[in-house]
Amino acid sequence: MIYLNMIFTFFKIGLFSFGGGYAILAMIQQEVVIKNAWLTEAEFVQIVAISQMTPGPIAINAATFIGYQKAGILGGLLCTLGVILPSLIIMLLITVSYLKLRKQRWFQMVFKRLRLLSVGLIAAALIMVLGHAVENAFAVIVFAACFIATWRFKLNPFTMLIISAVVGMIFGTA
Amino acid sequence: MLFKIFFSFLKIGAFTIGGAYAMIPLIKKEVCEKQAWITEEDFLDGLAAAQSCPGPIAVNISIYTGFHVKGYPGLLMAVLGTILPSTISILLIAMLFHRYADQVRCARLFSALRPAVVALIAVPLIDMARKSGLNQKNAWFPFTIALLVGALTVSPVYVILATIAFAVWEARR
Numbered sequence: 309m310i311y312l313n314m315i316f317t318f319f320k321i322g323l324f325s326f327g328g329g330y331a332i333l334a335m336i337q338q339e340v341v342i343k344n345a346w347l348t349e350a351e352f353v354q355i356v357a358i359s360q361m362t363p364g365p366i367a368i369n370a371a372t373f374i375g376y377q378k379a380g381i382l383g384g385l386l387c388t389l390g391v392i393l394p395s396l397i398i399m400l401l402i403t404v405s406y407l408k409l410r411k412q413r414w415f416q417m418v419f420k421r422l423r424l425l426s427v428g429l430i431a432a433a434l435i436m437v438l439g440h441a442v443e444n445a446f447a448v449i450v451f452a453a454c455f456i457a458t459w460r461f462k463l464n465p466f467t468m469l470i471i472s473a474v475v476g477m478i479f480g481t482a
Numbered sequence: 483m484l485f486k487i488f489f490s491f492l493k494i495g496a497f498t499i500g501g502a503y504a505m506i507p508l509i510k511k512e513v514c515e516k517q518a519w520i521t522e523e524d525f526l527d528g529l530a531a532a533q534s535c536p537g538p539i540a541v542n543i544s545i546y547t548g549f550h551v552k553g554y555p556g557l558l559m560a561v562l563g564t565i566l567p568s569t570i571s572i573l574l575i576a577m578l579f580h581r582y583a584d585q586v587r588c589a590r591l592f593s594a595l596r597p598a599v600v601a602l603i604a605v606p607l608i609d610m611a612r613k614s615g616l617n618q619k620n621a622w623f624p625f626t627i628a629l630l631v632g633a634l635t636v637s638p639v640y641v642i643l644a645t646i647a648f649a650v651w652e653a654r655r
Contacts, residue, residue: 322537324639330606332538334631335638342635350596357595358575360602363496364568365538372572377580381573388569392561395537399545400557402531410530414653419534421649423614425642428627430607435632437603441596450594454601465602469595476594477587 310379311386317344318371318390323398325367331426332367333433340370341436346378349440356437361469367391446481484559487551490517491544491563505540509547519551540564 317339325332333356340346347355359369368388375387402409409415442451450472457463494508506529513519520528528550532542541564548560616624630636 320639324642325536325538326534326642330603330610333603338631338635338637338639343637353596353599354592356602357592357599358572358579360599362568362571362575364565364572365540367538368541368565368568369572372569373576376573376576384569384573384576388565392537392541392565395535395541396545396561399532399535399537399542400549402535403528403546403549414650417653418646418649420615421645421652422534422642424616424620424623425627425645427607427611427614427616428624429631429638429641430603430610431624431628432630432632432638434600434603434607435628437596437600441600446593447597451597451601454598455604458601458605459608468602469598472594472598473591476591480590480593 311383313344314375314379314383314387315390318375318387319393321367321371322391323394326422326426330366330433331429334429334436336367336370337433337436340374346374349437353437353441357469360465444481446479450475483552484555486517487519487548487556488559488563491548491560492566493563495540495564496567506543509540509543513547513551520547524550 321335321339325335337352341349341352355370355373359366362369368391371387371391372384376384442448454468454472458465458468490512494505494512510525514522514525528546529543532539532546535542541561544560544564545557548557627641631638631641
């Protein structure tokens with residue numbers, strides 16, 4: 309039963325994740341943290357960190373990790389399948405008909421609006437993790453340093469996370 | 483040929499860390515230039531479709547390219563190649579994580595990684611806001627979405643469906 313529920317949940321996540329990457333986070337939070345309580349907000353942030361240090365899309369990493377934690381290897385594989393199933397169906401349909409659809413006014417309008425929507429969704433993910441991830445002076449300093457390093461100095465996320473990990477090992481609070 | 487498709491996408495999947503935007507230039511180089519399976523124009527059309535479809539962009543573009551090159555078997559090989567490195571490495575980490583998650587060292591590690599992730603989400607937000615055509619007139623829209631979903635925990639499902647319905651109505655008007 310848990311398998312079915314997990315496949316269905318990740319199918320839904322895959323189906324409603326427009327804009328890729330960070331815009332998907334709000335959807336995963338809603339389904340996994342708020343609705344099903346499979347993870348706490350703090351665990352969710354850890355998974356995002358792990359996802360960004362390993363190869364592959366965040367949605368797939370999160371699906372595999374959560375599935376494994378809740379239902380072992382089979383759970384991990386089923387959640388992964390669940391999250392890519394909508395892509396397989398819709399992308400295949402679009403591959404065949406996209407060139408025609410693209411010229412339609414309603415189609416263009418939908419994607420213009422969805423682009424703006426994904427900005428809102430990333431901001432929503434930010435609001436949700438903020439309270440659980442930046443909770444003491446040490447965290448504020450790390451956040452500010454990372455923000456400036458990636459935004460102003462274009463440090464890539466992987467290097468930034470590795471440096472943060474080392475800083476955490478040395479100065480972190482347990 | 484099928485093995486080659488699988489291997490190309492496996493290589494791309496295994497060596498790109500940090501999501502789809504890091505992957506796209508590599509995929510383009512591999513399939514347009516190195517293997518010459520697809521013209522650049524066709525690839526860019528596919529990329530636009532991949533970005534507008536739901537689901538991970540990297541998976542979407544591998545579906546498009548795989549199908550374009552060798553039909554359904556090609557599609558299957560491309561998708562498997564893209565997701566296998568991710569699935570295997572995460573499974574390994576999840577197994578280890580389970581064993582060490584409670585230890586003090588791990589807690590310290592994540593005390594710095596958690597705020598780093600917040601920065602990781604905040605920076606692309608600024609870039610995305612620029613690229614999405616945000617201005618003073620339409621800023622209320624993402625702002626309202628952020629409040630609804632982030633503070634009032636309304637499901638993105640309803641917000642997305644409402645947005646699509648509104649856009650279709652707007653276009654018909």
